[in-house]
Amino acid sequence: MNKLILLLSLCLLWSASDVYAQMVTVPEVGIVNDLENDSLLAAMGYVGLTEATPKILSPRTVSDAEFDRLLPRIKSLKLPLYACNIFIPRELKVVGPKVDEAAVLEYVDVVFRRARAAGLTLITWGSGGSRQVPEGFSRLTATAQFIYMAGRVAEVAAKYDILLALENLNSTECNFITSLPEALAVVRAVDHPNFRLCVDLYHMLMENEPAEVIAGTGPYAIYCEIAEREDRTPPGVHGDDFRPYFEQLKAEGYQGKIMIEARWKDLREQGPEALRILRAQLAEVYSKP
Numbered sequence: 001m002n003k004l005i006l007l008l009s010l011c012l013l014w015s016a017s018d019v020y021a022q023m024v025t026v027p028e029v030g031i032v033n034d035l036e037n038d039s040l041l042a043a044m045g046y047v048g049l050t051e052a053t054p055k056i057l058s059p060r061t062v063s064d065a066e067f068d069r070l071l072p073r074i075k076s077l078k079l080p081l082y083a084c085n086i087f088i089p090r091e092l093k094v095v096g097p098k099v100d101e102a103a104v105l106e107y108v109d110v111v112f113r114r115a116r117a118a119g120l121t122l123i124t125w126g127s128g129g130s131r132q133v134p135e136g137f138s139r140l141t142a143t144a145q146f147i148y149m150a151g152r153v154a155e156v157a158a159k160y161d162i163l164l165a166l167e168n169l170n171s172t173e174c175n176f177i178t179s180l181p182e183a184l185a186v187v188r189a190v191d192h193p194n195f196r197l198c199v200d201l202y203h204m205l206m207e208n209e210p211a212e213v214i215a216g217t218g219p220y221a222i223y224c225e226i227a228e229r230e231d232r233t234p235p236g237v238h239g240d241d242f243r244p245y246f247e248q249l250k251a252e253g254y255q256g257k258i259m260i261e262a263r264w265k266d267l268r269e270q271g272p273e274a275l276r277i278l279r280a281q282l283a284e285v286y287s288k289p
Contacts, residue, residue: 024250024286025255025286026279026282026283026286027224027249027254027255027256027257027258027282027286028047028048028257028258029046029047029257029258029259029260029275029278029279029282030046030047030048030049030050030082030257030258030259030260031046031048031049031050031079031259031260031261031271032049032050032051032085032225032259032260032261032262033049033050033051033267034051034055035049035051035055035056035073035074035077035081037267038077038078038079039078039079040267040268040271041079041271042078042079043078044271044272044275045272045275046079046271046275047079047080047257048079048080048081048082048083048257048259049077049079049080049081049082050081050082050083050084050085050124050259050261051081051084051085052084052085052086053084053085053086053087053111053123054086054089056070056074056084056114056118057084057110057111057114057115057118058089058107058110058111059107059110059111059114060089060107067114071117071118074118074119075118075119081118081119081120082122082257082259083120083122083123083124083165083223083259084115084120084122084123084124085123085124085126085167085261086126086127087108087111087123087124087125087126087127087130087164088104088107088108088125088127088130089107089127089129089130090127090128090129090130090132091129091130092104092107092130093130093131094127094130094131094145094146094149094150095131095132095133095137095142095145095146095149095176096132096133096134096137096142096145097134097137099145099149101149101152104149104152104153105152105153105156108153108156108157109156111123112156112157112159112160112162113160115160115162116160116161116162120162121161121162121163122162122163122165122222122223123157123162123163123164123165124164124165124167124198124223124225125150125164125165125166125167125198126167126169126198126200128169128173128174129174131146131174131176131177132174132175132176133175133176139176142176143186146176146177146186147186147189147190150164150166150186150190150192150195151190151192151195153195154190154192154194154195155192155194157194157195158192158193158194162194163194163196163222164194164195164196165196165197165198165222165223166183166186166187166195166196166197166198167183167198167200167203167225168180168182168183168198168199168200168203168204169200169203170202170203170206170207171206171207172206173203178203178207179204179207179209179213180199180200180204180209180213180214180217181213183197183198184197184216184217184220187220188220196220196221196222196223197217197220197221197222197223198221198222198223198224198225199214199217199221199223199224199225199249199254200224200225200226200261201224201225201226201227201242201245202225202226202227202228202229202232202261204245205228205229205240206229210244211244211245211247211248212248214245214248214249214251214252215248215251215252216252217252217254218252218253218254221249221252221254221256222255222256223256223257223259224249224254224256224257224258224259225258225259225260225261226242226258226259226260226261226278227260227261227262227263228240228262231263232261232262232263233262233263234260234262234263234264234270234271234273234274235260235262235274235277235278235281236270236273236274236276236277237270241281242278242281243281243284243285246281246282246285246286247285250285250286258278258282260274260275260278262274
């Protein structure tokens with residue numbers, strides 16, 4: 001009788017483990033890199049590509065004719081285009097005394113229209129130059145300006161079914177929204193379904209933010225970028241351990257990709273190793289019940 005109970009208990013445990021494994025999906029790993037490297041990166045095993053807005057979408061750097069020529073190339077990529085970054089140019093201010101709302105909205109309308117034509121649904125909003133608060137300018141006013149402008153931009157994004165992911169930057173690159181809690185507070189204040197959150201682990205490391213600050217991001221986080229803290233190197237160069245951050249993302253039910261945005265010395269050599277190490281850390285975390 002005792003043996004039968006033990007056997008039944010083991011069966012129940014195995015069943016629960018199977019159900020858990022089916023419910024929890026390990027995030028896929030993509031990369032922020034050049035369009036031209038798509039075949040190489042696809043062969044390595046990456047699953048998504050983030051490219052710079054000025055290179056393919058911005059009306060300030062890409063004419064309509066140039067975009068039309070790019071479009072077939074974008075649609076035939078071996079590594080699918082997952083997102084674009086470097087969203088708003090520094091000369092288009094969204095805070096401070098020189099905000100030109102009409103110019104910003106005209107610009108983003110073209111970017112979103114082109115993004116939709118390219119089959120893209122996600123753009124990250126870092127744009128440190130655009131949101132840099134001028135010296136002596138009220139941060140309270142800047143915060144109110146940004147929340148207002150983000151809401152207006154999100155309305156345009158909704159017209160094209162584009163999701164925006166606000167990126168937490170670090171204080172060596174910008175002086176505004178330089179922590180994950182700040183970014184989350186802004187996203188909550190804007191309160192628009194097309195304005196969500198990017199959890200950038202590199203910027204968190206630069207600001208010495210512990211993994212615990214990821215708590216509460218679950219309903220908002222749709223994008224995650226990563227690199228090692230020192231010199232923004234890819235995973236595996238200095239041996240940074242990202243598992244505590246992955247544990248928090250897992251606890252929050254994060255469903256997006258993990259995108260490596262790093263400074264590469266040799267992409268052909270470092271790319272496969274960075275992917276292997278990141279996948280190993282993710283697998284270890286996500287295999288735990």
